Amino acid sequence: MDLLNAIVALANFVIVPATAYGAQLALGALGVTLIYGVLRFSNLAHGEMMAFGTMLTILVTWGLQGMGVSLGPLPTALLALPFGILGTMLLVLAVDRSVFRFYRQVKAAPVIFLIASMGVMFVLNGVVRLIIGVDERIFVDGARFLISAREFKQMTGLNEGLAIRTTQVITLVTAVVTVAALFWFLNKTRTGKSMRAFSDNEDLALLSGVNPEKVVTITWLIVAALATIAGTLYGLDKSFKPFVYLQILLPIFASAIVGGLGNPIGAIAGGFVIAFSEVTVTYAFKKVAGYLLPEAWEPDSLVQLLSTDYKFAVSFVILVIVLLFRPTGLFKGKAV
Amino acid sequence: MAEPFLIGDKMTGGYGPTDILHDCTVAAEKGQIAVIVGPNGAGKSTAMKAVFGMLNLRGGSVRIDGEDITQLSPQDRVAKGMAFVPQTNNIFTSMTVEENLEMGAFLRRDDITATMEQVYDLFPILREKRQQAAGELSGGQRQQVAVGRALMTQPKVLMLDEPTAGVSPIVMDELFDRIIEVARAGITILMVEQNARQALEIAHMGYVLVQGRNAYTDTGKALLADQEVRRTFLGG
Amino acid sequence: MTRQTKNIALFAAVFALILLTGFLQSWNVALAILNMGLISAIMALGVNMQWGYAGLFNVGVMGFVALGGLGAVVVAMPPVNEAWAAGGGRVILALLVGAGTIFAAIQSWKKLAKGRARNLTVVAVLLVGFIVFRWLFDGAVEAIEAVNPASTGYLGGLGLPVIIGWPVGALLAAGAAWIVGKTALGLRSDYLAIATLGIAEIIIAILKNEDWLSRGVKNVIGIPRPVPYEIDLQESASFSDRMTGWGLDPVTASSVVVKLMYAGLFAVILLGLIWLLERALNSPWGRMMRAIRDNETAAEAMGKDVTRRHLQIFILGSAVCGLAGAMMTTLDGQLTPGTYQPLRFTFLIWVMVIVGGSGNNWGAVLGGFLIWFLWVQVEPMGRWLMEQVTSGMADGSALKVHLLDSAAHMRLLTMGLVLLLVLRFSPRGLIPER
Numbered sequence A: 001m002d003l004l005n006a007i008v009a010l011a012n013f014v015i016v017p018a019t020a021y022g023a024q025l026a027l028g029a030l031g032v033t034l035i036y037g038v039l040r041f042s043n044l045a046h047g048e049m050m051a052f053g054t055m056l057t058i059l060v061t062w063g064l065q066g067m068g069v070s071l072g073p074l075p076t077a078l079l080a081l082p083f084g085i086l087g088t089m090l091l092v093l094a095v096d097r098s099v100f101r102f103y104r105q106v107k108a109a110p111v112i113f114l115i116a117s118m119g120v121m122f123v124l125n126g127v128v129r130l131i132i133g134v135d136e137r138i139f140v141d142g143a144r145f146l147i148s149a150r151e152f153k154q155m156t157g158l159n160e161g162l163a164i165r166t167t168q169v170i171t172l173v174t175a176v177v178t179v180a181a182l183f184w185f186l187n188k189t190r191t192g193k194s195m196r197a198f199s200d201n202e203d204l205a206l207l208s209g210v211n212p213e214k215v216v217t218i219t220w221l222i223v224a225a226l227a228t229i230a231g232t233l234y235g236l237d238k239s240f241k242p243f244v245y246l247q248i249l250l251p252i253f254a255s256a257i258v259g260g261l262g263n264p265i266g267a268i269a270g271g272f273v274i275a276f277s278e279v280t281v282t283y284a285f286k287k288v289a290g291y292l293l294p295e296a297w298e299p300d301s302l303v304q305l306l307s308t309d310y311k312f313a314v315s316f317v318i319l320v321i322v323l324l325f326r327p328t329g330l331f332k333g334k335a336v
Numbered sequence B: 001m002a003e004p005f006l007i008g009d010k011m012t013g014g015y016g017p018t019d020i021l022h023d024c025t026v027a028a029e030k031g032q033i034a035v036i037v038g039p040n041g042a043g044k045s046t047a048m049k050a051v052f053g054m055l056n057l058r059g060g061s062v063r064i065d066g067e068d069i070t071q072l073s074p075q076d077r078v079a080k081g082m083a084f085v086p087q088t089n090n091i092f093t094s095m096t097v098e099e100n101l102e103m104g105a106f107l108r109r110d111d112i113t114a115t116m117e118q119v120y121d122l123f124p125i126l127r128e129k130r131q132q133a134a135g136e137l138s139g140g141q142r143q144q145v146a147v148g149r150a151l152m153t154q155p156k157v158l159m160l161d162e163p164t165a166g167v168s169p170i171v172m173d174e175l176f177d178r179i180i181e182v183a184r185a186g187i188t189i190l191m192v193e194q195n196a197r198q199a200l201e202i203a204h205m206g207y208v209l210v211q212g213r214n215a216y217t218d219t220g221k222a223l224l225a226d227q228e229v230r231r232t233f234l235g236g
Numbered sequence C: 001m002t003r004q005t006k007n008i009a010l011f012a013a014v015f016a017l018i019l020l021t022g023f024l025q026s027w028n029v030a031l032a033i034l035n036m037g038l039i040s041a042i043m044a045l046g047v048n049m050q051w052g053y054a055g056l057f058n059v060g061v062m063g064f065v066a067l068g069g070l071g072a073v074v075v076a077m078p079p080v081n082e083a084w085a086a087g088g089g090r091v092i093l094a095l096l097v098g099a100g101t102i103f104a105a106i107q108s109w110k111k112l113a114k115g116r117a118r119n120l121t122v123v124a125v126l127l128v129g130f131i132v133f134r135w136l137f138d139g140a141v142e143a144i145e146a147v148n149p150a151s152t153g154y155l156g157g158l159g160l161p162v163i164i165g166w167p168v169g170a171l172l173a174a175g176a177a178w179i180v181g182k183t184a185l186g187l188r189s190d191y192l193a194i195a196t197l198g199i200a201e202i203i204i205a206i207l208k209n210e211d212w213l214s215r216g217v218k219n220v221i222g223i224p225r226p227v228p229y230e231i232d233l234q235e236s237a238s239f240s241d242r243m244t245g246w247g248l249d250p251v252t253a254s255s256v257v258v259k260l261m262y263a264g265l266f267a268v269i270l271l272g273l274i275w276l277l278e279r280a281l282n283s284p285w286g287r288m289m290r291a292i293r294d295n296e297t298a299a300e301a302m303g304k305d306v307t308r309r310h311l312q313i314f315i316l317g318s319a320v321c322g323l324a325g326a327m328m329t330t331l332d333g334q335l336t337p338g339t340y341q342p343l344r345f346t347f348l349i350w351v352m353v354i355v356g357g358s359g360n361n362w363g364a365v366l367g368g369f370l371i372w373f374l375w376v377q378v379e380p381m382g383r384w385l386m387e388q389v390t391s392g393m394a395d396g397s398a399l400k401v402h403l404l405d406s407a408a409h410m411r412l413l414t415m416g417l418v419l420l421l422v423l424r425f426s427p428r429g430l431i432p433e434r
Helices: A002-039 A046-066 A077-105 A110-132 A149-156 A166-188 A190-200 A202-207 A212-237 A249-259 A264-282 A286-292 A308-325 B044-052 B074-079 B097-104 B113-122 B124-128 B139-151 B169-184 B196-202 B220-225 B227-233 C003-024 C027-053 C061-076 C081-111 C116-145 C162-184 C189-209 C230-235 C237-245 C250-281 C284-294 C296-301 C306-332 C342-356 C361-390 C398-425
Strands: A145-147 B006-013 B021-028 B033-037 B057-064 B082-085 B157-161 B188-192 B205-210 B213-219
Touching (some): A002 A046, A002 A286, A046 A077, A046 A110, A046 A212, A046 A249, A077 A110, A077 C398, A110 C189, A110 C342, A110 C398, A145 A149, A166 A190, A166 A212, A166 A264, A190 A202, A190 A212, A202 A212, A249 C189, A264 A308, A308 C189, B021 B033, B021 B044, B021 B057, B021 B205, B033 B044, B033 B169, B033 B196, B044 B057, B044 B188, B074 B082, B097 B113, B097 B139, B113 B124, B113 B139, B113 B169, B124 B139, B139 B169, B169 B196, B196 B220, B205 B220, B213 B220, B220 B227, C003 C027, C003 C361, C027 C250, C027 C284, C027 C306, C027 C342, C027 C361, C061 C162, C061 C306, C061 C342, C081 C116, C162 C189, C162 C306, C189 C342, C230 C237, C230 C250, C250 C284, C250 C306, C250 C361, C284 C296, C284 C306, C296 C306, C342 C361, C361 C398
Parallel strands (some): B033 B188, B033 B205, B157 B188
Antiparallel strands (some): B006 B021, B006 B057
């Protein structure tokens, strides 16, 4: 019984939240890694693109809520998501045409793209704050829990409850569907294959007749969709605060690099590695230890390796370890 | 004598302001193998790239089947039936063998399965490894993928830049055998080779370049027999 | 127009803008812009060393600046003897144990033969070290933070003159730069960018949460000054008399005089730094640095140890940022870890360097002044713009309120646009590298 309680406590506080968080990071890292693979630079504006997409989704959600449209137990934001994606696609294409295309034409060094993306980050940051402000926005509606802790306790008779929030399930389902669609596209369609070919060997792709501008456009469209989905899921699960999307850039990049920049499977693996490490290291294991250890050994302290304020340090340390021992990432990335 | 199927005629030009090629002519008849040889830095690869349109010519012209294509971009020349296999980075390492072949046929909108079968018949080992990532193959097999990829456009002309660079002698012989087979199928072949002796043995025509100029031009057999060529370029 | 007259004209224009602020708004505002402009110029110099001389992409400026601020605190604040008695020794012991653990782990990784034994040893060393560290550390922190938490609750500093804190701040930043540089230099530029981004966030997290060290979000206030206090000036009869004699209000005059004294102090340091940097840039060392930046492979082939040189300049540049951070904390008189934002303290400095002219020290300095001026003045300009835009709208309409409220965010937008426009149309900046 104690063992079961320990497992449930662990699932409730570590496994379930880390899985949802990992899925959000993975979607974010996929966007970063695709841009890196095709356009060959690290897009510092990615966090702000996520914020922009989420903002659009929130605005449409409010509109729908105002009209009395709802999805019942599911959050209305899911209905608004396609509009957010479309808007973000337009924005991202406009940014590419007005900023990045020029540097492609003059074949600028990757670091110039990086600096340009810094400028884009500033602008988008300003735009998002101008439109929606800096305050926290909660836009989740519908049923809060799939299973609440109390229901779980009643069902199982255990001391520990396992709460699964609707948003966590939606995060996971949406992420799985998105990733499956992405991989189907990359591996099965002509355009997807040409994208991979371009990312793998640009010169040879050109020789084969691949149109570089088309590949770049498609990549931005996909990245806009991924960023909006990742941002909205994160916002639903936690809450929407513009500055959070600047901070989340670090774990997202850590995920992409840990997995191997430019490698989509790596980005997903990296997202879960970072998320699980972050949650595990900052979780207080006192409760779990209390169930597992004999009473005399029960710890007085929280048995928390690091306070949650240092969760960035976790991404960072993992990043450093990977850079030291395996610079191309867990899965072979493009970068050395 | 009628004009050869493919000809880079009196080409003059280079990558930058200085010319590398001077009045350089290379040509190949339909279904025949033409080989460009010469010492390091003679402009062999440059001559081939000029034929493929990868540098601007200041003089001379490139014609295929009598049509002047001097002004066309490499991509447009692919549409005219030319295929080019670069010396390095000539495969998509992260993609499977089959996907590499598919990418070769990227511009084709018709059914490519028959062409793919032909490539697999030519290089049976590729059929076995069709689902493997091309980057995991051996050096010789990678070259087969590269040639196979180029053949997927059903080209009239196949241009190879040092196809045997860095492969073992046995693999080299096998590659040359395959190239002869390709030529027998009616495809014109223009290739640059470092292994001059072996290449001239299979060549219908040979072009010896020195400092961007034609030094000797003759059939492969004649060049091999020429004392002067043997002494200067083939090491006795 | 020669290059030199153009440059002088550019500087003159920026100072004219500041003077204009003095005439139109107030001299206090103008001098505040000047002082932070001087500090921004020093930060820009630090980044320019890394980027302009060596092509290193550091987006962790915020962290080094904040560490510099900590340097000012630990040097200048009076020590809290009670807290030292409660846990000072223990916390130092804990930190030594922590450092020793990492050292021992690295040593056993290097010395032992590859294999499972090595892995187990390293893990064991880290585990035991961590437990001992936490046991020592947690107890010490609890004891220190319990000492009068409302006003102290931290160890305090050494009680030395704050000027000494400036080089100490530079040293702290250099130490952090050494750690980052050791891991991320020699890899791609993107990796260094992410690594520096990470270390900056961690440094801020430490300052925010380690109350025993920096009082965290409770802020350290009242850091001793290197210049007199306004109130002392006002109370000094000779000062008041002289100012009144010149027809000035002693209260306003006192704050102007204090700011001028800061400006003088900062200007001396800025000019000294420029002198040093210009000499370095034109020395064989500077030429080697630029050779490495322009062609790493060639420089490596010539036997230059590129990674080592990069580490050197990365540390030096970060130290300059730390120095500027210590100066800024001194000027503010307080360390407020909650206010460090990457956009303001990292990316804005980058805008300064790019706009000013990367690779040119004078360019970076000009960029520092100009962008800081814009950063301060865009907000009132934005508000004015919003007032014009909304003037036709009904009072109290939601949109009007919203637009007026969000005027403050115009500055981010403007900075981004300035950066993008300069990068696109004048990529070498206002004062290009010679």
